[in-house]
Amino acid sequence: TTPGVDEMPGFEQLRGRFDDVISWNETISPFHPGGWAPRPDDVPLWERHLRLAWNLGDDDVELAVESIQVNPALGISQIFMGAPVTVYADGLMSYGPTRNKIDPLVGTRVTRLLHLDLVPGLTPLLLTEFGVEPEIVPTDAFVKVLAQLVDTGDALPALDEPALLLGQYLSALGILTAEEEEDLHVRMLKGAIALGHTRVVFKPHPTAPARWSRLLEREAERLGADLTVVDTPVLAEVLYQRMRPALVVGCFSTALLTASALYGLPVARVGTGSLLDRLTPYENSNRVPVTIVDALLPELSDRAAVTGQRPGMDVADLTKLLRAVGFAMQPKIYP
Numbered sequence: 001t002t003p004g005v006d007e008m009p010g011f012e013q014l015r016g017r018f019d020d021v022i023s024w025n026e027t028i029s030p031f032h033p034g035g036w037a038p039r040p041d042d043v044p045l046w047e048r049h050l051r052l053a054w055n056l057g058d059d060d061v062e063l064a065v066e067s068i069q070v071n072p073a074l075g076i077s078q079i080f081m082g083a084p085v086t087v088y089a090d091g092l093m094s095y096g097p098t099r100n101k102i103d104p105l106v107g108t109r110v111t112r113l114l115h116l117d118l119v120p121g122l123t124p125l126l127l128t129e130f131g132v133e134p135e136i137v138p139t140d141a142f143v144k145v146l147a148q149l150v151d152t153g154d155a156l157p158a159l160d161e162p163a164l165l166l167g168q169y170l171s172a173l174g175i176l177t178a179e180e181e182e183d184l185h186v187r188m189l190k191g192a193i194a195l196g197h198t199r200v201v202f203k204p205h206p207t208a209p210a211r212w213s214r215l216l217e218r219e220a221e222r223l224g225a226d227l228t229v230v231d232t233p234v235l236a237e238v239l240y241q242r243m244r245p246a247l248v249v250g251c252f253s254t255a256l257l258t259a260s261a262l263y264g265l266p267v268a269r270v271g272t273g274s275l276l277d278r279l280t281p282y283e284n285s286n287r288v289p290v291t292i293v294d295a296l297l298p299e300l301s302d303r304a305a306v307t308g309q310r311p312g313m314d315v316a317d318l319t320k321l322l323r324a325v326g327f328a329m330q331p332k333i334y335p
Contacts, residue, residue: 002206009234010152014145022054024072037075046079064088068110068127069099077106087127088114088137091254094124095322096288097330102130116142118257119292121315125326129333143262146237153234159243162228163197165189166236166250169205175278175286184271186219188249189227191270191300197247199226206233240265249300251275252286252293260297266309268300269293283329291325292318 005011006021015021025033027050038046051057061083065073068087077085087110094115107130115124117136124134165188170176176184185202192200202216220227230239236255239245240263248259248267252275259265272294279287295313298305305312313321327334 009232010149010238013148013152024076027053028072033072035071037071038079043079043081047081050079062086066090068106069102074102074106077109078103081105083109085110086112086114087132089124089126090116092118092252092257092289092292093285094126094134095119095122095292096285097125097283097326098127098129098333099283099285099330101333104130116258116262118254118261119296119315119318120261122292122319122322125322125334139262146235146262147241149235149238150241152238153230153232155232156230156234156239156242157201157228159199159201159228161244161246162199162201163192163195163247163249164236164239164243164245165192165200165202166248166253166255167202167204167208168251168253169208170251170275172208173286175275175284182215184251185216188270188300189216189219189225190223191268192247192249193223193225194301195247195303195306197225199228201228201230201239201243201245203230203236203239237262247306250293252290254289256293256297260309266306267297268306269297270300287325287329288322291322295321 004023004025006015028036061080062085063077063080063083064086065077066088067073068077068085077083085106094113107127110127110130110132113124113127113132113134114137115134117139126132126134165185167185169181170184171178171181189200189202200220217227217229236248236253237258240248240259245259245265248256248265249270250256250267251269251271256267256269260267272290275290276287276294279290295318296311298308298310298312300306
């Protein structure tokens with residue numbers, strides 16, 4: 001239902017970094033990439049098949065995968081049983097516990113966890129049960145790659161220093177109802193206007209329905225604000241570079257932390273308190289991102305905190321908090 005990574009805007013700028021691009025979806029079709037895993041008895045057969053299909057011969061293979069605890073990353077790691085694995089974590093979930101127990105035949109082969117320095121001084125908990133060493137992706141190297149994508153989305157409006165609102169589509173995850181999520185976006189809009197921002201840009205989640213932005217448009221008209229909805233599927237970081245927002249507002253999106261940590265932009269949060277109560281089950285993997293944003297970033301309605309951009313909690317206390325939350329989420333994995 002969504003385009004492949006190699007069909008998305010901006011991939012052509014990055015294509016030169018790869019020798020070849022192969023579709024996992026096409027390789028295992030008609031199975032679903034999120035639901036299919038190789039049966040244990042079929043693993044040697046699948047490795048032989050993939051080595052033939054992808055022209056790997058008898059070469060040594062190394063894997064770099066994202067969400068190691070779920071398919072397709074887990075399935076690929078199981079098929080290439082002798083391959084060392086690098087896990088890369090692009091978001092705030094890496095600071096939390098591993099979502100479920102991983103087979104030691106896979107977990108013990110993970111050699112490193114690559115992550116962005118989104119909260120300087122905070123160490124990821126992910127995969128520490130296997131003694132995996134976290135390694136920071138240098139911020140300047142990452143920002144340099146994002147700079148290559150600055151020209152994606154030709155149809156983007158030319159705006160300078162608006163307030164940027166980030167939609168997340170939490171109702172799709174069953175965390176909020178559609179009405180509650182609409183209300184959350186309206187609160188973002190009202191909060192930004194209350195702080196004196198008259199030009200507002202709303203970036204909906206790429207898979208969110210269009211009706212939300214229409215409700216926002218009516219509310220903006222009523223309040224006399226100039227609202228622009230960006231429906232081009234571009235990264236939030238492209239908008240940071242193109243527009244240099246005066247304020248970035250969101251719920252618990254990783255993009256809030258890339259705004260502050262990578263681009264030095266002012267940020268504010270909305271709705272994290274009620275979400276911490278609502279997330280079920282307790283071990284819902286969104287709990288750690290919500291906890292971090294709630295503890296660190298200023299609440300949109302607190303004018304002094306937003307203006308001063310004061311961190312709500314220091315990293316030493318946040319580390320203790322996340323160790324406690326991580327244990328409560330996965331006590332068996334982290335006894």
